[in-house]
Amino acid sequence: MNKTIKLLLVLMASIAITSCVQDDDYDVPTSLGNEENEALNELLARVDNGQDDEIQMKTITEVRALAVQYEAIEIASDIMVKGYVSSSDETGNFYKEFFIQDSPSDPTSTLKVVLNQADTYNQFNQGREVYIYLKDLVIGETNTGDDVITIGGKIDDFDNDVLAMTANQIPSHLFRSSVTETLTPVELNLSEITESHLGMYVKLIDVQFPVGLAGLPYVDPTDDYDSSRPIESCGESATFVMESSTFANFKDITLPTDGKGSIAGIINKTYDGYDLVLQLNTTDDVVMDGVRCDPLFVEAFETDFLTWTNYSVTGAQVWSPNTYGNPGKCAAMSGYAGSNQNNEDWLITPAIDLSSVGGAVLTFQTAMNYTGPVLEVYMSTDYAGGNPNDSGSWTPLSATLSSGSWNWTDSGEIDVSAAAGENLYIAFKYTSTTSGSATYEIDNVKVIAQ
Numbered sequence: 191m192n193k194t195i196k197l198l199l200v201l202m203a204s205i206a207i208t209s210c211v212q213d214d215d216y217d218v219p220t221s222l223g224n225e226e227n228e229a230l231n232e233l234l235a236r237v238d239n240g241q242d243d244e245i246q247m248k249t250i251t252e253v254r255a256l257a258v259q260y261e262a263i264e265i266a267s268d269i270m271v272k273g274y275v276s277s278s279d280e281t282g283n284f285y286k287e288f289f290i291q292d293s294p295s296d297p298t299s300t301l302k303v304v305l306n307q308a309d310t311y312n313q314f315n316q317g318r319e320v321y322i323y324l325k326d327l328v329i330g331e332t333n334t335g336d337d338v339i340t341i342g343g344k345i346d347d348f349d350n351d352v353l354a355m356t357a358n359q360i361p362s363h364l365f366r367s368s369v370t371e372t373l374t375p376v377e378l379n380l381s382e383i384t385e386s387h388l389g390m391y392v393k394l395i396d397v398q399f400p401v402g403l404a405g406l407p408y409v410d411p412t413d414d415y416d417s418s419r420p421i422e423s424c425g426e427s428a429t430f431v432m433e434s435s436t437f438a439n440f441k442d443i444t445l446p447t448d449g450k451g452s453i454a455g456i457i458n459k460t461y462d463g464y465d466l467v468l469q470l471n472t473t474d475d476v477v478m479d480g481v482r483c484d485p486l487f488v489e490a491f492e493t494d495f496l497t498w499t500n501y502s503v504t505g506a507q508v509w510s511p512n513t514y515g516n517p518g519k520c521a522a523m524s525g526y527a528g529s530n531q532n533n534e535d536w537l538i539t540p541a542i543d544l545s546s547v548g549g550a551v552l553t554f555q556t557a558m559n560y561t562g563p564v565l566e567v568y569m570s571t572d573y574a575g576g577n578p579n580d581s582g583s584w585t586p587l588s589a590t591l592s593s594g595s596w597n598w599t600d601s602g603e604i605d606v607s608a609a610a611g612e613n614l615y616i617a618f619k620y621t622s623t624t625s626g627s628a629t630y631e632i633d634n635v636k637v638i639a640q
Contacts, residue, residue, distance in 0.1 A: 230365040233270065233323055245270050245323070250292040250299040253324065254339050262330030262345045262352045269325065273301065274371055275318045276391040277456045278471040280311040283438040286354060287332075289389035289456055290320055295374035300389030302340040304332055305355040305364065316391075316471060319369040327363055328352050336463025338388055375454045380421065380428035383466060387457040393475075394468065396424045398450035401484055402492050408434050408473070409441035416461065417441075418517035420490060420634070421468070424450050424483035428600075429555075429634055431517045433460065433467040440473045449478040486550060487542040487637040491519040497540045501578060505533030509620070512631060516555055516598045520633035525562065525622025533622040536578045541613040542637050549607035549640035552616060555633050556599055558592040562628035565591055566619040569606050573615040584617065598633070606637065 236245045246269045253271045256263070273290030276297075287304045291297035294317065303322070307313075314320055328342045330352040343355035343363075355363060375393035383392075400422055409417040413436055421430045432453065434441065454475035455468045470476070489495065494511045502508050505525060512522035525533040544550055556565065567589050573582030585608070592599040606614055618632055 226365065227368075229361070230321060230367065233321070233365070237270065244268070247272070248324075250290070250301055253301065253329070253341075254299060257329050257339045260331075260334055260350070262328050262334075262342075262350050264345065265324045265327050265329055267325065271301070271322050271324060273320055273322075274373065275314050275316050275320055276300065276373060276389060277469070278311045278316045279309060280315075281439050281470070281472050283435050283440075283470055284310075284456075285435070285437070286310070288314055290322075291373075291390055294371035297376065297390055300339075302332070302338050302389055303355075303364070304340055304342045304352060305360055306343075306357055307360060314364075314366060315370060317371045317373050319367040319371065321365045321367065323363045323365070327355065327359070331463075333459075333461070333463045336459045337385060338459055338463075379426060380423040380430045381426055383430060383457060385466065388459065388466070390457055391454065391471075392457055392468075393452050393454040394421065394430065395452050396450065396483075397421050397430075397453055398424060398478065398482055399445050399447045400488060400490050400492075401447055401482070402488065402490050403445050404447040406445055406492075407442050408445060409436050409438060411442075418467070419445065420517055421453060422488075422634075429516070431465065431467045433458070433469055438470075440470075443473060446476060446478040448482070450480045450482050451476075451478040453477075485636040485638040486544065486547065487539065487635070489539070489635040491515060491521055491633060494519070495521055495537070499536070499538040499540075499575065499578075501536045501538065501576070503534040503536065503577060503579065505531050505535065505622070507531060507533050507622075508535055509537040509618075514557075514596075514631065515633045516557070520557075520631045521618075522629065522631045523620040524560075524629040525620070525627030526560070526629070530562070530624050530627040531622060532624060533620065533627070535620045536617050537620075537632070538573065538578060538615055538617040539635070541615060542609075544606075544610050544612060544614050544637075544639075547639040548610055549605070550610065550614070550637050551603040551640055552587070552589075552601070552606045552635075552637050553603055554589070554601045554635040556592040556601065557596045557631040557633075558594055558628055559596050560594075560626075560628045562626035563621045563623065565628075565630045566621075567601075567604075568617040568619060569609060570615045570617065571609045571612040573617075578617060578619075582615065587616075592630075596631075607640065 277289045291300045342352035343359045344353040455470040458469045509523045567587045568584040570582040589601040
């Protein structure tokens with residue numbers, strides 16, 4: 191009998207100990223332990239209780255207003271904030287961070303949370319209602335100047351960035367309730383994405399991956415940290431970028447380029463803080479169940495431009511592949527080689543078949559820097575190869591070009607319907623002189639039927 195009682199006591203003790211250890215619990219909990227409930231309830235009891243130790247509950251918008259641009263500051267007020275987790279690190283595409291938004295549907299504001307804890311989805315799964323006790327925590331940016339308002343635990347004295355909450359800080363400041371909501375993603379066209387969507391769970395609609403990415407994985411195996419893959423819109427002449435970590439467990443999965451559809455994820459910033467990108471929680475949020483909406487011609491320069499005519503009339507410099515595209519690669523030309531050089535160089539598309547369409551438009555993007563003659567754009571229906579000055583009749587086209595500072599600029603929709611029923615050739619003519627040689631980059635050239 192004594193042996194049986196001892197055995198039962200040991201078994202009960204082991205169960206009790208196991209239930210209190212959260213670090214090894216890799217299942218998303220449906221209920222919380224007593225300690226966690228009590229800690230949260232004690233804080234909530236201090237909200238609006240009319241006592242001296244009262245805590246003020248703030249909205250995410252109100253908390254964001256505490257941030258000071260380019261500074262990380264410690265929060266001295268006795269305040270809390272509530273939100274719903276929008277991101278998930280379950281696939282390894284986020285690391286020691288998550289975003290919260292102010293509502294499960296139609297959110298208006300977000301915060302990033304950085305913490306010294308991996309696999310946060312075990313505790314702070316997507317949709318989980320989360321409370322943050324903000325007193326003595328830090329608000330600012332993890333990468334000063336990126337405008338991603340973040341809550342962390344300390345200040346980096348060297349560059350005034352926000353550092354992660356420590357393992358000792360987390361239990362006193364970060365709490366989950368027993369509530370997990372199903373988030374409704376904000377549906378957006380690519381042209382509608384703005385910085386106001388940072389940290390939100392969104393769904394990009396009527397999109398597809400460029401056909402030039404067929405057979406490629408989500409992550410380029412030659413990249414060290416992140417890979418960028420372009421997303422193109424079917425209903426408008428717009429593109430966006432999906433960025434994925436080289437540590438994501440879906441890195442080797444082939445991109446679904448057989449159809450069009452929607453892609454859900456989190457709007458985030460690139461590491462340098464300059465550009466907005468989409469970051470996946472899971473590839474389950476990539477749904478390509480429609481028929482592709484391919485343009486008649488598209489060139490993203492991911493495989494260079496081997497089918498194009500690259501004709502140098504004057505000068506030793508020529509159009510060349512460049513890795514600073516929007517995103518990925520692009521075509522680039524500069525007449526500078528130690529000093530400004532005389533150049534005339536044409537980059538001409540292969541024949542684009544417009545025999546079965548009644549009209550078409552051309553779109554592309556340019557980036558430029560330095561000073562020199564302006565890039566010229568032409569169309570032809572009778573180019574036969576060789577020197578374009580001697581072959582084909584070329585009609586100049588009016589396009590919006592980059593004004594400098596490497597700003598990628600949309601050309602606008604350029605009517606090329608005059609070539610309907612024939613083959614179309616598009617040419618980019620670069621010139622430079624000994625007085626000036628701008629650098630031009632071209633990307634995402636498309637001809638779309640109308």
